[in-house]
Amino acid sequence: MEILHTAAALQAYTENCRRAGLRLALVPTMGALHEGHLQLVRAAAQACDVVIVSIFVNPTQFNNPDDFRLYPRLPEADANMLAPAGCTVLFLPSVEEMYPKPSVMKFDFGALERVMEGTHRPGHFNGVATVVGKLFHLSRPHQAYFGQKDWQQVAIVQQMVADLAFDLELVSFPTVREADGLAMSSRNRRLPAEARTVAPRLYAALQLAAEQLRQGASAAAAQQAASAYIASEPAFTLEYFEIADAQTLQPVSGWHPGQPVVVCLAAHLGGVRLIDNIVLQP
Known part of the structure; x- marks a missing residue:
C-alpha cells in the first residue's frame, strides 16, 4: 500500500x-x-x-x-x-x-x-x-x-x-451496526461508557417508527411514538426525527409498499451528535 x-x-x-x-x-x-x-x-x-x-x-x-x-x-x-x-x-x-x-x-x-x-x-x-x-x-x-x-x-x-x-x-x-444495533460511527469512540449503554435506543426508535408505518400508521403518529420513546431516556437530546421520501428527502404522510421511505434522526448523547436511519423499500 x-x-x-x-x-x-x-x-x-x-x-x-x-x-x-x-x-x-x-x-x-x-x-x-x-x-x-x-x-x-x-x-x-x-x-x-x-x-x-x-x-x-x-x-x-x-x-x-x-x-x-x-x-x-x-x-x-x-x-x-x-x-x-x-x-x-x-x-x-x-x-x-x-x-x-x-x-x-x-x-x-x-x-x-x-x-x-x-x-x-x-x-x-x-x-x-x-x-x-x-x-x-x-x-x-x-x-x-x-x-x-x-x-x-x-x-x-x-x-x-x-x-x-x-x-x-x-x-x-447499507449501514453496518454493532451487535446491539448502534450504527457504526467514528464518533462512537467519544461516547462515555454510560452513554454507550443507552445509545442503541436510537436504532430501536427507528425500528419502532418503521414497524408502525408498516402497520399503516401515519408518519405523524409514527414520529410521535418514536420521539416519545427517545425522550423517555433523559440522556438524549433529540435534534430531529423525520420520515421522508427516500429519493427526494421531502416529508411524507405515511408509507405504502410501492414507495421507498427513509426514517432519519439526529440526537445528542454524552456530548456526541449521532445520526442514523432506516430505509423501507418497496
Missing part, C-alpha cells in the same frame, strides 16, 4: 493507472476507521484494480468548532487496517494541501439540503460537496463508495455527480 500526501502525487499516480487501463475506486473517509469503512474497501477491491482511500478531516463541513477539534484522528491505526482490506493507495493530505486558498465556491442543492442535516448544520453540505468534488477530480475514479448511514449525504453527492457530469458510478452500502 502506497501512502501519498500531495494532490500532485495522487494525480500522477491515477494518470498512470488510467493509461495502464486499470479500473479505479475511491473510498472517501475522515478516518477513525471501523468495519463500515472496511466493508466499502473490500467491495471496492473486488470490483476494481486500484482502491484509493482518502483520510481527511474536512474543516469546511464542520459547523461546530468543538466537533472538528475533537473528531478522532488515528492515521497510523487506520493505515494498519487498510492494507489487509485491499487498499492500494492511502491519500493523507493536509488542510493546506486541500485548501491552498480558502474556497469561495457555493453549492445549492435545493430541496435536498433544506431538510434534516441541511437545516441543522448550515454550510455542511457545501463543505461536503467541495471536498468530494476535489477528491473526484484528483483521483478520477471509475467508482466511488459511500455508506448509507449518511443517507442525505449520499443523495447530495449523487446530485452533484449528475449535475457536474462526473464520469463515475456512485456505489452505496
